[in-house]
Amino acid sequence: MILLIIISLVKALIAVHIVLIFAGVLGWIERKGSALIQDRIGANRASIFGFAGAGLINTMAADPLKFLTKEDIIPDGVDRLLHTLAPCVNLFPVLVAFCAVPFGDVLHLPGGVDVSLQAIPLGVGVLFVLAMASIGVYGVVLGGWASNNRFSLLGGIRGSAQMISYELAMGLSIVVMVMTFGSLDLQEIVRAQGHLIGGWLPGWGILYQPVAFIVFLIAGIAESKRVPFDLPEGESELVSGYFTEYSGIKYLMFFMTDFAEVATIAALITTFFFGGWQVPYLTPDGFVFPGGASLHINHYVIVLMQFGAYLLKVLFWSWFQIMLRWTLPRLRYDQLMWFGWKRMLPVALVNMVITAALILALQGAP
Amino acid sequence: MSPIVFGILAILLVMSGLGVVLARSPIRSAMSLVMTLFFLAVMFLLLDAQLVAALQIIVYAGAIMVLFLFVIMLLNLQEEPAALGRVGLRYGASFIVSLFVLAAAHFLTTGTLQPGNAMADAVAPGFGSTEQIAERLFTQHIFAFELTSFLLLVAVVSAVVLAKKNLQ
Numbered sequence: 001m002i003l004l005i006i007i008s009l010v011k012a013l014i015a016v017h018i019v020l021i022f023a024g025v026l027g028w029i030e031r032k033g034s035a036l037i038q039d040r041i042g043a044n045r046a047s048i049f050g051f052a053g054a055g056l057i058n059t060m061a062a063d064p065l066k067f068l069t070k071e072d073i074i075p076d077g078v079d080r081l082l083h084t085l086a087p088c089v090n091l092f093p094v095l096v097a098f099c100a101v102p103f104g105d106v107l108h109l110p111g112g113v114d115v116s117l118q119a120i121p122l123g124v125g126v127l128f129v130l131a132m133a134s135i136g137v138y139g140v141v142l143g144g145w146a147s148n149n150r151f152s153l154l155g156g157i158r159g160s161a162q163m164i165s166y167e168l169a170m171g172l173s174i175v176v177m178v179m180t181f182g183s184l185d186l187q188e189i190v191r192a193q194g195h196l197i198g199g200w201l202p203g204w205g206i207l208y209q210p211v212a213f214i215v216f217l218i219a220g221i222a223e224s225k226r227v228p229f230d231l232p233e234g235e236s237e238l239v240s241g242y243f244t245e246y247s248g249i250k251y252l253m254f255f256m257t258d259f260a261e262v263a264t265i266a267a268l269i270t271t272f273f274f275g276g277w278q279v280p281y282l283t284p285d286g287f288v289f290p291g292g293a294s295l296h297i298n299h300y301v302i303v304l305m306q307f308g309a310y311l312l313k314v315l316f317w318s319w320f321q322i323m324l325r326w327t328l329p330r331l332r333y334d335q336l337m338w339f340g341w342k343r344m345l346p347v348a349l350v351n352m353v354i355t356a357a358l359i360l361a362l363q364g365a366p
Numbered sequence: 367m368s369p370i371v372f373g374i375l376a377i378l379l380v381m382s383g384l385g386v387v388l389a390r391s392p393i394r395s396a397m398s399l400v401m402t403l404f405f406l407a408v409m410f411l412l413l414d415a416q417l418v419a420a421l422q423i424i425v426y427a428g429a430i431m432v433l434f435l436f437v438i439m440l441l442n443l444q445e446e447p448a449a450l451g452r453v454g455l456r457y458g459a460s461f462i463v464s465l466f467v468l469a470a471a472h473f474l475t476t477g478t479l480q481p482g483n484a485m486a487d488a489v490a491p492g493f494g495s496t497e498q499i500a501e502r503l504f505t506q507h508i509f510a511f512e513l514t515s516f517l518l519l520v521a522v523v524s525a526v527v528l529a530k531k532n533l534q
Contacts (some may be wrong), residue, residue, distance in 0.1 A: 079393070
């Protein structure tokens with residue numbers, strides 16, 4: 001019993017720290033990456049004894065310390081409780097959703113203890129992620145409302161309408177993946193992507209459902225409220241949207257939520273479409289290549305390799321989203337709604353019907 | 367599940383439920399309701415009903431309550447002053463509610479609704495799983511299920527018609 005609790009705690013700590021460290025590293029990638037794209041030098045001011053670490057000291061040490069020591073300003077005439085609650089409500093669902101994503105296969109510890117490397121092992125993991133995505137609206141709504149500021153309120157309303165609209169397309173693209181792999185358990189979905197198509201091609205989700213992947217990617221970026229869907233923040237119109245009136249550590253929490261959302265979307269893309277922790281041709285005994293060659297590897301090394309593969313994939317898709325941000329212009333609000341309801345939703349629905357028909361045709365009518 | 371977890375959860379649940387009724391500001395009351403729904407979902411988890419727990423959050427906390435908040439925000443509802451008039455009505459309502467609470471307490475302590483009885487029935491394997499619920503829903507209760515979806519369709523169409531009428 002106590003061992004179980006310790007294992008669960010360690011797993012939860014690992015998962016939460018992955019996403020928190022990702023948030024910091026992504027901040028660095030965003031600032032240095034945007035500088036690279038715009039032909040600037042980027043963050044390079046802060047240093048410890050002359051060591052700037054290519055801006056890492058700036059974004060991972062100096063910035064957070066500055067935020068922590070800034071004055072916390074609460075505007076007049078606001079509901080102080082809700083104003084303070086909003087950043088926490090915003091950050092919580094993202095962290096928890098990330099914890100539901102498996103970051104490795106079963107780890108066999110000495111003494112016959114098997115640990116499934118997933119911080120929240122749930123039979124309905126897919127629904128849990130969707131539930132947390134739908135809770136995410138509250139942080140935006142509360143932040144906008146509790147600031148007693150018209151720009152904030154507009155940002156909050158824009159943000160919630162946008163998130164509710166794109167949640168539909170996102171949910172439908174996930175439904176398609178559930179139908180394809182026949183399970184609501186995220187760990188099972190990743191395991192199902194381990195077999196090889198035709199004996200040599202890794203059976204990752206994107207090969208079965210390329211349309212669902214595109215829909216999920218676009219809806220995911222819209223859910224995280226980043227360019228080209230960053231209308232809730234729209235600096236040129238709304239100052240900074242729903243977190244205009246926040247400063248200090250509360251602003252930092254909104255800022256972190258942004259990057260944590262990027263990491264969570266990347267983790268979900270990895271899990272559904274790019275085989276999660278799967279390494280191509282790596283079986284629980286070691287590498288087995290299509291030609292017949294095989295290589296036996298220690299169990300712990302395999303688990304570490306799977307963990308590394310998962311981190312690499314998540315890092316890649318986070319990087320992709322950040323590069324997208326500095327490449328595309330912002331949409332107009334009516335374009336955003338038109339695209340969400342009249343393009344994304346029908347495409348996702350048709351994709352679902354076709355998938356259902358194909359599954360029935362392949363398996364035979366029940 | 368252990369009674370300690372249940373106890374903590376029950377206290378939180380009752381407190382957030384009281385928050386819905388006692389909060390003066392409408393938005394605080396709505397947020398308390400969201401919290402109540404959240405704790406209720408955890409309660410379902412303790413009862414091995416994972417699907418119901420997830421749906422509880424997705425449908426009620428994630429969709430319906432967001433619309434409530436929207437209405438409160440857009441109408442800019444302010445804090446309600448304590449209702450003073452109609453004393454007779456208030457006492458009458460309190461009396462009826464107290465009767466219901468008493469009746470519920472009576473059935474819980476003496477009747478067949480005792481928690482011990484419910485626990486005594488062994489939970490079948492796979493109870494509350496998505497497969498079982500889906501099977502029941504699409505075989506035994508298919509007629510009611512389809513009727514409900516038809517009802518929702520009628521509501522959606524009528525909402526669109528009403529919205530169009532106001533535009534002209």
